[in-house]
Amino acid sequence: MSSSLALSAAPSPSPTIIERPLSPLEEEILRDESRFETYGGDDPEDPPPKSHSPRSPHAEHADSPLDPNLVAWDGPDDPENPQNWSYGYKWWVTVVCSIMTINVTFASSAPSSATLYIAADLHTSAEVSYLVTSIFLVGYVFGPMFWGPGSELVGRRPIFVLTLTLYTLFHIGQALAHNMQTLLITRFFSGFFACAPLTNSGGVIADIWDPINRGVATSIFATTVFLGPTLGPVVGSFITVSSLGWRWVFWVMMIFAGSCSIFAILFLPETYAPKILETKAKRMRKQDPVANKEIYAESERVEWSTSELLNRTILRPFKMLFVEPILLLVTIYLSVVYGVIYALFEAFPVIFIRIHGLSVSHDGLIFLGVGIGSAIGTCVNIWLLRPYPRLMREWRGFPPAEYRLYGAMIAGPSLVVGIFWLGWTGAYASVPWYVPAISTVLIGMSIALVFMSFLSYLVDTYLMYSASAFSANTIVRSAVGAAFPLFTVQMFENLGVQWAATLIGGVGLLLAPMPFLFFKYGARIRGNSQFAPCIDLKIAKMLEAEKAAAEKKGEV
Missing domain, CATH: 1.20.1250.20 (MFS general substrate transporter like domains)
Structure with missing residues (x-):
């Protein structure tokens, strides 16, 4: 998260x-x-990132909220603020996040019904075939260290676009694998990229919902976390015993992943407030380069050191x-x-x-x-x-x-x-x-x-x-x-x-x-x-x- x-x-x-x-x-x-x-509510042992804000002649402290050059929301009803989006649009974004989550959790369990068929075809033991599920979850172990902090550096949407694209492509290696090593390696990387919706969708929901309504949205979203793994064996078992064979479990997973990824890329907006304000600052500077040349967003003046990033992520x-x-x-x-x-x-x-x-x-x-x-x-x-x-x-x-x-x-x-x-x-x-x-x-x-x-x-x-x-x-x-x-x-x-x-x-x-x-x-x-x-x-x-x-x- x-x-x-x-x-x-x-x-x-x-x-x-x-x-x-x-x-x-x-x-x-x-x-x-x-x-x-x-940015993260840093404790005394973890000082906040350095902010090099330009000094304004109109403010005693340029990096304070009184700095006229610091871009903020245009009042409490600013429509760009995700908290002010319409009720219907918030639910639309929640649905997009839920679809992504169903897809990546579906991928975690869909091959579980095919493990013995995979073991027989690739000439490995049944015990090794159980790794097809486990290695995907090992990717879940390492992914959160990158995608959660990464969404704070570059925004939610770029992380989703990158991870969903690579997650989809790694299904090719799984479907075409002719040995267990190839299958397990591609399964690991698929899980590594697939965990982004799991770690960041909760952040998206928190970006757009107030605490009262967030409880219902989170409950419905959490249902999709379990819906995907339960649907996986249902679909995987029928494909495995059909004339298509176990490889088509991964082809179907890829088709499902690609469709959901395209849907998310087309319809999921940026919801992380610091990045939205950064986009707003860039737009204002572009509209009037002379008058607004000193305009900036707080995220543009933040510099994370290696030690600060290491502390926050690990x-x-x-x-x-x-x-x-x-x-x-x-x-x-x-x-x-x-x-x-x-x-x-x-x-x-x-x-x-x-x-x-x-x-x-x-x-x-x-x-x-x-x-x-x-x-x-x-x-x-x-x-x-x-x-x-x-x-x-x-x-x-x-x-x-x-x-x-x-x-x-x-x-x-x-x-x-x-x-x-x-x-x-x-x-x-x-x-x-x-x-x-x-x-x-x-x-x-x-x-x-x-x-x-x-x-x-x-x-x-x-x-x-x-x-x-x-x-x-x-x-x-x-x-x-x-x-x-x-x-x-x-x-x-x-x-x-x-x-x-x-x-x-x-x-x-x-x-x-x-x-x-x-x-x-x-x-x-x-x-x-x-x-x-x-x-x-x-x-x-x-x-x-x-x-x-x-x-x-x-x-x-």
Whole structure:
């Protein structure tokens, strides 16, 4: 995720308009808010980039907001500001991002049904063929280090154009590969470029949506993150067993990727505010080179040093991972859940083909249950967001992050139930196949709710540092997801389906209390954090002071 999540994660709440003198606490809150408009919300150990702004004779500080040469929005209703785009256009952009995400996640799982056919044709072992899925996710590990920060340097749109084009072209190597080495190398680079929509689409949504409406948009977008992987095996299985063969899985993936890429390139606008203002400054200088020669945008005067870029892309995410208990525990939980998603790709054939005798194509259809469950999870999450407009008013725009955890409270126990249900009914051929298949709906709903809830929790907890939090989470999560398919089949064969599911469900059971504990102790943990702004805690103090002052005034 890009750090622009922070940019629009902090709207101007009602306390910013105060007619009386500001108290020290209110001044501190406003200082925290102003940091959301910086490039990444740099901490004291990571100074902001150097800005070489030309000195203006009309301003004491040329690089301050009072500098008349510094390009800004033309008032709060500037139509160029993505936050002011029409409701319909915002949804159009969200749909474009969702289509891109469906496509790249579809590519992660579509070949999973063809792995044994690939192994036979390319004369490799079944264990090596499992790398076809894993190596794609390894690309997800490295990609976020480049595409998130890159979108802040050159803008969202150029990154999308570059990555989608190369991602599409690398499908040629996969479709024409005559040895496993070529297939795996091209799969890695395909995943490396494919992760850009996953890491940057969240930033696009944050660029254009206000916090109240962003919850619904994020929920729908998150559904596409799970919809793609569930559709992949369905389509891949039917193509594999048809007369076309496994190579056409990759040709179809390329056609799908090319179509979605052209659609995104044609219809996805630039949404990153600093780059839009930079374009505006260039346009103004071109319109009147003499009068506007001193006009500039802040991004044109920013110079990132190598150490600053290294800190933002690699060092800070891992530093946060080691010093932030909330980020560490959430990352562990989401990594396990993410691993379960990709473990299903290898576990389902064991359960439904070997034990229940379904065909490869019918086994692929089982994944539709996960997709249906994800859609149900989205509806549940949207329903849970109903009180949020009221909470925004009550908390002056910054309600406690723990209010985002209700979905995870539901999903934690239900995920454990779903996994046990799948394992202990799927292990026996005497149990009809549809009994374990129904459990996939509950699993899909739980996975979607866990992700929506915890990712929203990270955004509201770290605000201007959410980009670094997401980078750390994505890197670790993708590494775990890549590892799960490598041992899933062996685990289910050696332990038995019921006991392998019990092992995974047991881990889920250990993690299930986490959202409840965070709901009770999260504010205290955030209060001792190096990176969590905790504006809600400061607002709570301010509200208590206002209440005490009102009571004292009433007594007088």
